[in-house]
Amino acid sequence: MKFALVFAAILAVSAAQFDQFGRYKPAPAPKPAAVASRVVSNDKDAKILRYDNEVNPDGSYSYSVEIDNGIAAAVQGTPKDFGGNPPVAPVVAQGSFSWTSPEGQPIVISFVADENGYQPSGDALPKPPAIPEAILKSLEYLSKLQKK
Numbered sequence: 001m002k003f004a005l006v007f008a009a010i011l012a013v014s015a016a017q018f019d020q021f022g023r024y025k026p027a028p029a030p031k032p033a034a035v036a037s038r039v040v041s042n043d044k045d046a047k048i049l050r051y052d053n054e055v056n057p058d059g060s061y062s063y064s065v066e067i068d069n070g071i072a073a074a075v076q077g078t079p080k081d082f083g084g085n086p087p088v089a090p091v092v093a094q095g096s097f098s099w100t101s102p103e104g105q106p107i108v109i110s111f112v113a114d115e116n117g118y119q120p121s122g123d124a125l126p127k128p129p130a131i132p133e134a135i136l137k138s139l140e141y142l143s144k145l146q147k148k
Contacts, residue, residue, distance in 0.1 A: 043069050059091065070100030080114070088116070 016024040046069035053063040064074035075095030096110040101124075109122040 006134075038077075044073075059089070071098070073097035082115070 017060075024063075046067050048065065049068050050064070050066040052065075053061075055061045059079040060077060062076040066072040073091055073095065074097075077091040078092035079089045080092045082090070092112075092114040094095060094112045096108060098106060098108040101107050107124045108123070109120050109124065111120040112117070114141075
């Protein structure tokens with residue numbers, strides 16, 4: 001009896017991934033992680049406000065979590081078929097995470113992790129310095145030499 005219930009639950013979850021014509025419906029992109037307002041002053045007393053986790057039979061997944069100390073995260077991953085022999089199908093993930101800095105500033109980092117590696121973005125990440133004028137002139141000069 002327990003097996004039948006578990007089997008019925010698995011069928012219901014997997015059927016929700018396909019439309020009426022049997023085509024796969026990808027899960028919607030996760031919402032950016034919300035910056036939770038800082039409620040507790042001690043991280044060891046932090047409580048989980050919200051937690052969602054979904055793993056699908058096709059290998060795709062999504063999760064989100066929000067904690068009352070200002071930490072939040074949301075991620076979605078989907079297998080991407082690159083073909084080949086043997087077939088290569090790594091998971092491509094995208095999402096964001098956030099927290100409140102000790103100075104009280106909300107920090108949000110968004111990312112994509114795919115065949116090009118981990119690519120984070122956000123205002124809190126360091127920016128490279130401007131290229132000095134002398135280096136720019138040298139690069140222009142070198143490109144002119146290569147064209148000749």
